[in-house]
Amino acid sequence: MKPFLQARLDSWTWDRFFLLALSFIAVCVWYFSTQLIQPYPHNANWFESAALFPKLSLLIVAVAGLIEIYQRRHKMASGESEELDSSAANMQDAISMVLTFALYMLAVPFLGYLVSTLIFLTVSCWLLQFNLRTSMLLAITLSLAMWVVFVKVLKVYFGHAWLI
Amino acid sequence: MGGVREGTQGLLWPCLVDLKMEFIDALSGGFSSLSTLPIALALIIGAALGIVVGVLPGVGPGVTIAVLLPFTYGMAPLGGISLLLGVYCGAFYGGAVTSILIRTPGEASSIMTMFDGYPLARQGQAQRALSLAFMSAFVGGIASALLLGLVARPMASFAGKFGAAENVMAILLAAVCIGKAYRRQFPAAMMMMGLGFFLATVGIDPNSNEQRYTFGIPGMLSGIPLVPVAVGLFGMAQALVMVSSPVPQFDSSLIQSAGLSWRGFLEPFRYPKAMLKGLFLGSAIGVLPAVGAALSTSLAYFWAQKGAKDPTPFGQGNPEGIVAAECANNSNSGGAMITVLTLGIPGDAITAIIMGVFVVHGIVPGPSLFTDRPEIINGVLASLLIINFVILGLLILTVKPLARLAYVNPRILGLVILVLSFVGSYSAANSMYYVIIATVFGVFGLVCARGNIPTIPLILGMVMGDTLEASLRQLLGRSDGSLEPFVTRPMSLTMLIAIVVILFWPFFMALGKRFQRSNTSDPS
Numbered sequence: 001m002k003p004f005l006q007a008r009l010d011s012w013t014w015d016r017f018f019l020l021a022l023s024f025i026a027v028c029v030w031y032f033s034t035q036l037i038q039p040y041p042h043n044a045n046w047f048e049s050a051a052l053f054p055k056l057s058l059l060i061v062a063v064a065g066l067i068e069i070y071q072r073r074h075k076m077a078s079g080e081s082e083e084l085d086s087s088a089a090n091m092q093d094a095i096s097m098v099l100t101f102a103l104y105m106l107a108v109p110f111l112g113y114l115v116s117t118l119i120f121l122t123v124s125c126w127l128l129q130f131n132l133r134t135s136m137l138l139a140i141t142l143s144l145a146m147w148v149v150f151v152k153v154l155k156v157y158f159g160h161a162w163l164i
Numbered sequence: 165m166g167g168v169r170e171g172t173q174g175l176l177w178p179c180l181v182d183l184k185m186e187f188i189d190a191l192s193g194g195f196s197s198l199s200t201l202p203i204a205l206a207l208i209i210g211a212a213l214g215i216v217v218g219v220l221p222g223v224g225p226g227v228t229i230a231v232l233l234p235f236t237y238g239m240a241p242l243g244g245i246s247l248l249l250g251v252y253c254g255a256f257y258g259g260a261v262t263s264i265l266i267r268t269p270g271e272a273s274s275i276m277t278m279f280d281g282y283p284l285a286r287q288g289q290a291q292r293a294l295s296l297a298f299m300s301a302f303v304g305g306i307a308s309a310l311l312l313g314l315v316a317r318p319m320a321s322f323a324g325k326f327g328a329a330e331n332v333m334a335i336l337l338a339a340v341c342i343g344k345a346y347r348r349q350f351p352a353a354m355m356m357m358g359l360g361f362f363l364a365t366v367g368i369d370p371n372s373n374e375q376r377y378t379f380g381i382p383g384m385l386s387g388i389p390l391v392p393v394a395v396g397l398f399g400m401a402q403a404l405v406m407v408s409s410p411v412p413q414f415d416s417s418l419i420q421s422a423g424l425s426w427r428g429f430l431e432p433f434r435y436p437k438a439m440l441k442g443l444f445l446g447s448a449i450g451v452l453p454a455v456g457a458a459l460s461t462s463l464a465y466f467w468a469q470k471g472a473k474d475p476t477p478f479g480q481g482n483p484e485g486i487v488a489a490e491c492a493n494n495s496n497s498g499g500a501m502i503t504v505l506t507l508g509i510p511g512d513a514i515t516a517i518i519m520g521v522f523v524v525h526g527i528v529p530g531p532s533l534f535t536d537r538p539e540i541i542n543g544v545l546a547s548l549l550i551i552n553f554v555i556l557g558l559l560i561l562t563v564k565p566l567a568r569l570a571y572v573n574p575r576i577l578g579l580v581i582l583v584l585s586f587v588g589s590y591s592a593a594n595s596m597y598y599v600i601i602a603t604v605f606g607v608f609g610l611v612c613a614r615g616n617i618p619t620i621p622l623i624l625g626m627v628m629g630d631t632l633e634a635s636l637r638q639l640l641g642r643s644d645g646s647l648e649p650f651v652t653r654p655m656s657l658t659m660l661i662a663i664v665v666i667l668f669w670p671f672f673m674a675l676g677k678r679f680q681r682s683n684t685s686d687p688s
Contacts, residue, residue: 015615022355026362029377038375047640050374053633054365060358068351083620086405086613093408098607101400101582105599108586117583124582128407128575138576146583154235156591 023065194546214254295428308498360625400606406578442491450499
């Protein structure tokens with residue numbers, strides 16, 4: 001039994017684990033709804049309860065997720081819809097960009113919008129291996145343009161920061 | 165017999181006259197709503213942006229509309245809607261440019277245009293191919309706007325009779341249709357739809373004031389806002405894919421030959437059959453939730469092959485292929501707006517985000533909109549008509565330099581979208597909480613795209629979730645928890661039957677096949 005289970009799990013692709021995790025989270029949230037809805041309407045009729053609809057939605061997530069996991073034992077054909085196609089994307093590059101973006105998000109309240117954007121664009125251009133001229137041109141013109149349009153013209157307020 | 169015909173004509177004629185008068189009134193009202201400078205500017209900028217994003221590699225109308233959505237907050241509702249409609253329609257036209265010149269469809273719905281447009285361009289007839297595509301798209305756009313004007317009002321008065329039971333069933337029917345559009349990924353689409361429904365419930369419950377799934381985070385008391393979710397799923401996820409994908413290589417020799425020919429502009433009218441096939445399929449499929457323009461263009465293309473007038477084989481530069489595909493492509497816009505305006509049900513991700521403009525301004529799309537805010541309805545109709553003229557005018561003036569946009573490095577565009585996503589999500593509420601939500605959903609969108617899990621149903625679920633819950637609770641509250649109203653009301657029952665049939669269609673088909681097989685194998 002154990003080798004059979006092992007073999008089954010070995011054949012699982014990461015997306016099936018991801019779906020399983022989503023279904024599991026949905027079941028957990030469903031189960032702990034009494035604590036996650038405050039105050040929980042214990043005395044309300046089932047059809048008047050604020051928990052009815054979210055619980056039904058979570059049930060759909062869990063059940064549909066499990067069916068999808070079962071169905072994915074065959075290779076999934078990519079959809080013909082307008083969904084995003086990331087088949088050619090390099091995930092390492094994508095992860096490094098996400099991390100850079102997260103740092104950018106943290107930097108804006110401290111360094112100010114203009115300086116943070118300038119640094120973010122410079123670092124991103126370096127990560128994406130643009131040549132120096134393109135990097136400088138893009139980082140300086142784009143950050144200045146964004147700052148003028150959004151901070152000066154549209155008056156988007158990013159809070160007080162050490163720099164601009 | 166003649167008396168009966170006269171009687172029918174006698175009844176029908178005043179109805180048609182009324183409809184025509186109503187339509188003309190609506191149109192003139194719409195034009196006057198659009199006559200302010202900010203709204204007219206928004207329309208022109210939207211149209212220009214739409215064409216540009218249609219041509220730019222990797223950037224679609226979904227990304228642009230998601231990123232632009234926060235900036236419509238400060239605009240008049242009609243200005244915001246016109247801006248986004250401009251992008252929506254403009255991208256349909258722009259997508260044809262890259263399909264024809266570099267064999268790279270700007271949009272999924274432009275793939276069919278590529279099959280005959282590119283061979284024509286290779287034969288030295290790029291200008292003819294572009295003119296054919298633009299004029300066909302123009303005819304499709306105008307026809308779909310007229311259809312919207314003629315059909316929306318009667319449909320809204322019909323939908324006005326809907327009660328809570330019908331609303332619930334209409335949304336469930338739309339949800340099932342959306343799921344079925346993903347074919348073998350039906351469970352994954354339903355899972356995402358369920359997640360969208362759930363996310364719509366987070367925050368303070370408007371009926372009982374209970375805090376639902378807020379985890380004690382103050383920002384979540386007002387719920388998970390649609391804007392940063394849309395920016396994350398469509399803007400950031402797309403940008404992350406663009407910056408991490410290799411730069412596509414293409415044969416750019418034909419870009420220099422971009423242009424238009426007047427003869428090519430008139431040519432689509434020589435193929436009325438192909439045009440009508442495209443118009444019919446585009447409008448009909450546009451009304452169906454989530455099916456999208458891509459399917460309508462492929463169906464129209466294959467239908468046009470039957471009984472084609474031009475002897476050139478399809479796939480080798482037959483003009484009828486371009487005419488049918490582009491007519492179908494652009495006639496989707498009006499069809500997709502019909503369900504948004506009359507039922508409050510978006511047809512696809514883009515119309516779901518456009519619906520966000522209504523929601524942000526406290527406007528509830530649906531039948532009541534026709535009586536409460538007729539200027540919005542009339543404005544949308546007039547916008548759709550004018551946008552097509554503006555786009556065609558802009559294309560005539562700029563097609564040559566526009567085609568050069570195909571050279572832009574998608575990695576640079578990805579960076580620009582990332583920076584715009586940041587400021588877009590932040591400026592929606594001047595809050596970093598919105599940027600965090602956008603980032604979380606951006607990463608989620610990227611992971612889902614990598615795992616071939618659809619994300620569009622999540623947005624559609626979020627948009628429809630509020631109405632579904634409100635209608636369901638209203639119905640159950642009135643009936644003391646009984647589900648009887650779903651089967652006792654004829655319209656609701658009809659939709660319920662439709663849901664069951666759609667859900668169990670594969671089983672019915674399998675049963676039918678088995679029955680047929682057993683009949684043929686049993687000679688007695």
